[in-house]
Amino acid sequence: xxxxxxxxxxxxxxxxxxxxxxxxxxxxxxxxxxxxxxxxxxxxxxxxxxxxxxxxxxxxxxxxxxxxxxxxxxxxxxxxxxxxxxxxxxxxxxxxxxxxxxxxxxxxxxxxxxxxxxxxxxxxxxxxxxxxxxxxxxxxxxxxxxxxxxxxxxxxxxxxxxxxxxxxxxxxxxxxxxxxxxxxxxxxxxxxxxxxxxxxxxxxxxxxxxxxxxxxxxxxxxxxxxxxxxxxxxxxxxxxxxxxxxxxxxxxxxxxxxxxxxxxxxxxxxxxxxxxxxxxxxxxxxxxxxxxxxxxxxxxxxxxxxxxxxxxxxxxxxxxxxxxxxxxxxxxxxxxxxxxxx
Amino acid sequence: xxxxxxxxxxxxxxxxxxxxxxxxxxxxxxxxxxxxxxxxxxxxxxxxxxxxxxxxxxxxxxxxxxxxxxxxxxxxxxxxxxxxxxxxxxxxxxxxxxxxxxxxxxxxxxxxxxxxxxxxxxxxxxxxxxxxxxxxxxxxxxxxxxxxxxxxxxxxxxxxxxxxxxxxxxxxxxxxxxxxxxxxxxxxxxxxxxxxxxxxxxxxxxxxxxxxxxxxxxxxxxxxxxxxxxxxxxxxxxxxxxxxxxxxxxxxxxxxxxxxxxxxxxx
Numbered sequence: 001x002x003x004x005x006x007x008x009x010x011x012x013x014x015x016x017x018x019x020x021x022x023x024x025x026x027x028x029x030x031x032x033x034x035x036x037x038x039x040x041x042x043x044x045x046x047x048x049x050x051x052x053x054x055x056x057x058x059x060x061x062x063x064x065x066x067x068x069x070x071x072x073x074x075x076x077x078x079x080x081x082x083x084x085x086x087x088x089x090x091x092x093x094x095x096x097x098x099x100x101x102x103x104x105x106x107x108x109x110x111x112x113x114x115x116x117x118x119x120x121x122x123x124x125x126x127x128x129x130x131x132x133x134x135x136x137x138x139x140x141x142x143x144x145x146x147x148x149x150x151x152x153x154x155x156x157x158x159x160x161x162x163x164x165x166x167x168x169x170x171x172x173x174x175x176x177x178x179x180x181x182x183x184x185x186x187x188x189x190x191x192x193x194x195x196x197x198x199x200x201x202x203x204x205x206x207x208x209x210x211x212x213x214x215x216x217x218x219x220x221x222x223x224x225x226x227x228x229x230x231x232x233x234x235x236x237x238x239x240x241x242x243x244x245x246x247x248x249x250x251x252x253x254x255x256x257x258x259x260x261x262x263x264x265x266x267x268x269x270x271x272x273x274x275x276x277x278x279x280x281x282x283x284x285x286x287x288x289x290x291x292x293x294x295x296x297x298x299x300x301x302x303x304x305x306x307x308x309x310x311x312x313x314x315x316x317x318x319x320x321x322x323x324x325x326x327x328x329x330x331x332x333x334x335x336x337x338x339x340x341x342x
Numbered sequence: 343x344x345x346x347x348x349x350x351x352x353x354x355x356x357x358x359x360x361x362x363x364x365x366x367x368x369x370x371x372x373x374x375x376x377x378x379x380x381x382x383x384x385x386x387x388x389x390x391x392x393x394x395x396x397x398x399x400x401x402x403x404x405x406x407x408x409x410x411x412x413x414x415x416x417x418x419x420x421x422x423x424x425x426x427x428x429x430x431x432x433x434x435x436x437x438x439x440x441x442x443x444x445x446x447x448x449x450x451x452x453x454x455x456x457x458x459x460x461x462x463x464x465x466x467x468x469x470x471x472x473x474x475x476x477x478x479x480x481x482x483x484x485x486x487x488x489x490x491x492x493x494x495x496x497x498x499x500x501x502x503x504x505x506x507x508x509x510x511x512x513x514x515x516x517x518x519x520x521x522x523x524x525x526x527x528x529x530x531x532x533x534x535x536x537x538x539x540x541x542x543x544x545x546x547x548x549x550x551x552x553x554x555x556x557x558x559x560x561x562x563x564x565x566x567x568x569x570x571x572x573x574x575x576x577x578x579x580x581x582x583x584x585x586x587x588x589x590x591x592x593x594x595x596x597x598x599x600x601x602x603x604x605x606x607x608x609x
Contacts, residue, residue: 038564058562059500068500069530142370230406235376237400237507241562244500255529268530269500276520291406325504325560326396327368327375 005156006181007194008173010163014190015047021187022095027131030064031097032057041096050098052165055141056319060247061103064096065126066110068244069268072122072254077261087264089122091129095183098135102146102317104158106247107132112309113250122267131179134159140204143318145331150212151316153204164199172197209331210338212312219303221342226291228340232333233294235326240271242320242328248301248313251277272296294328302334343389346416349442349449350385353414359440360411363401365394376401378410390416390444397554399424399510402439414440419465420554422458423587424510427552429455430592433513455590462588469572477572493533496540498563501531505567506543508560511550518542544570549578549595552587581607 010018022029023045033042034051041061044050076083107127114123137144137153146152156162160180163171173191175184184191222228243249253270256263270277273294278287287293301313314330321329350362366377366387374393379385399421401407415421422441428434441452443461452458469477483491503519506512519527519539527542528535544567551571558568578584581604584595 036564069532069535234378234406235401237504237560239504239507239560240500240502241504241560244502245562253529255525257528257530258525266530271502274503289405321369323562325508325556325562327373329369332369 005162005174005176007197008175008184008191009166009194009197010171010173010191012047012165012169012171014187015050018187018190019045019047022183025186026093028092028094029097030061030094032099041099044097052098052135055137055139056100056143056317056322058319058323059245060106060317060319061096061099062106062110062247062249064094064130065107065123066114066250066252066269069266070122071264071266073265075263075265089125091125093129093131094126095131095133097133098163099132099159100137100317101134101153101155101157101159101162102144102151102315103247104132104134104162105146105151105155105315106317107158109248109305109309109311109313109315110250112305112311116309131183132159132161133183134162136162136164136199136202137204137206138165138202140206141318143321143329143331144204144206144316145209145318146316147206147208148210148212148331148335149312149314149316153206154199154202164202166197166199166202172199172202174199206316210335212306214338215302215334216306216312218338218340218342219299222337222340223295223299228337229295230289230291232336233291233328236273236290236294236328237326238273238275238290238293239325240269240273241323241325242297242330243271243273244269245319245323247315247317247319272300298330298334298337343391343447345447345449346390346442346444347385347388349451350379350388350414351382353440354380354382354385358412359414361407362388362414362416362442363398363407364388364416364442365390365396365398368393378407380410388416394418395555395559397421397424397508397510397552397556399428400508400556402428403433403513412438412440414442417441417443417452418554419462420552420556420587421510422452422462423552424554426455426458426462426590427511427550427587429590430586430594431550459589467585467588473572476569477576480569480573492537495565496536497533498565499531499536499540500563501529501535501539502562504560504562505557508556509547510554510556511547511552512543518546540565540567540570543567544574547571548574549582549584550586551575577607581605 029044030041031044031050032039032054033049039051039054039057041057071087073087074085114120156174156176160177161183162174166172175181251270252267254267256265279285287296305311305313353359362379364377365374366389368375376398377387379387397420398415436455441458443450452461527538553575555568558566578595582595
């Protein structure tokens with residue numbers, strides 16, 4: 001248990017009341033929803049819509065703070081003058097309900113990237129208005145590897161409130177932050193005092209596959225081992241599926257969608273897996289081959305980001321490996337690198 | 343499986359090929375993955391069963407794979423059709439790849455385009471009853487219902503281009519969606535951008551798509567892009583008699599004018 005946290009019990013049947021209080025006070029509720037056999041975060045209004053038993057959504061929750069595309073400004077030509085209008089981000093308070101601890105932890109990585117030099121009002125506004133209600137994992141699958149990258153199925157990092165299902169009827173609630181206290185304060189009568197309940201024996205068992213230090217210390221020495229990267233990535237097709245389902249991938253492109261007189265500048269997701277990603281105007285491409293792009297993906301997450309930002313660029317959610325059309329398995333390949341003699 | 347492993351071993355030992363590209367075990371029991379077998383002792387990696395559906399022809403144009411030397415390629419019918427279409431489109435020369443077909447525990451070598459044509463001629467063509475039923479269902483929808491169906495499908499597209507990457511016939515060195523002066527297709531995955539991308543891709547594959555289904559299988563969002571291709575394949579067949587990937591005849595449905603074209607879509 002987190003030392004500073006307050007413990008409560010929330011009955012599953014009370015979620016409906018909590019949801020109506022939150023929506024009535026102007027909150028947007030995002031939660032995992034099952035549709036056609038897939039689970040994705042979507043806007044909900046009642047707990048009946050929420051898939052509380054999910055293992056992992058296809059795409060991550062990052063769109064709540066970093067949407068797949070967002071307009072930044074609009075520019076209109078009037079004769080020889082240009083009229084530029086900033087398009088501010090949506091400032092609606094949002095509750096991200098039922099994200100697993102891996103997704104909650106990813107917010108720290110995104111924040112480290114988006115705030116490391118100049119302020120990013122779009123990201124920061126969204127993060128400020130976001131309250132994270134985490135949901136501990138009671139089960140995982142072969143693709144989960146949070147415990148290899150510093151996470152855990154009941155990890156509280158990134159959550160304002162963490163729920164752990166004790167049985168079908170009750171959640172153990174850890175209120176972790178000021179935002180969490182505010183959220184619980186919206187319906188204080190729903191949160192009963194806890195009575196020594198423990199979450200530990202409810203949590204999924206995820207066996208660690210490698211250690212963070214084991215990877216980060218080896219990677220700089222493996223940079224020039226071209227044959228290693230070529231071998232791992234022979235079957236990689238160079239699409240962006242891994243990056244776009246990833247909760248921590250934060251690369252974006254700025255694009256002008258131009259009409260003759262009325263245009264929009266927007267930011268949209270990009271991926272280092274694409275060959276276009278580093279193509280220079282001269283025609284030169286410093287990462288011309290897929291093996292170089294695969295190396296970049298691994299190095300960025302497990303070497304550059306820890307070194308420069310102090311955070312790992314991976315939370316072990318396993319989405320990339322589930323989504324990959326050719327079964328590129330990140331945990332397997334990083335484990336192989338971690339065990340390589342250098 | 344044993345026959346395939348033996349064949350691969352023999353081919354590598356004899357130096358007939360330098361790499362056997364096939365399927366091996368994947369991350370979980372439902373998955374397989376492409377393997378690139380270069381040494382006789384690696385041949386035990388090779389498996390073949392109903393899970394082996396990815397069109398491996400896609401890999402033949404990848405520089406790192408080309409660098410491995412002459413390949414043998416484990417083929418399903420869609421792979422063979424892609425190889426023939428590569429031949430038609432001058433992407434592959436005859437005998438550049440040795441196709442291997444596994445049937446009933448036996449391995450057949452198809453070393454030339456002519457042998458692939460002959461093999462494919464013996465297979466049934468056309469849609470399966472399930473595929474036909476899906477198209478009939480789409481056909482039966484009103485324009486408004488069809489628009490609603492495709493809007494719901496395509497709004498999930500995140501523009502990861504897994505469809506393009508998995509498709510053997512999407513091999514353009516510079517894809518139209520990567521051209522930005524002018525920007526033909528909106529880059530973002532907004533409704534317009536998603537519609538344009540998926541429709542443009544389908545149009546560029548009309549009369550070329552070999553219906554391997556790899557695009558839809560690759561899509562992380564489970565979007566049925568194969569249905570778009572299948573509808574256009576039906577049009578290309580009805581209008582121009584196009585059956586891409588069955589023969590080396592160099593007839594391009596959308597790039598060859600014939601006086602007896604029906605041209606019914608114009609009238």
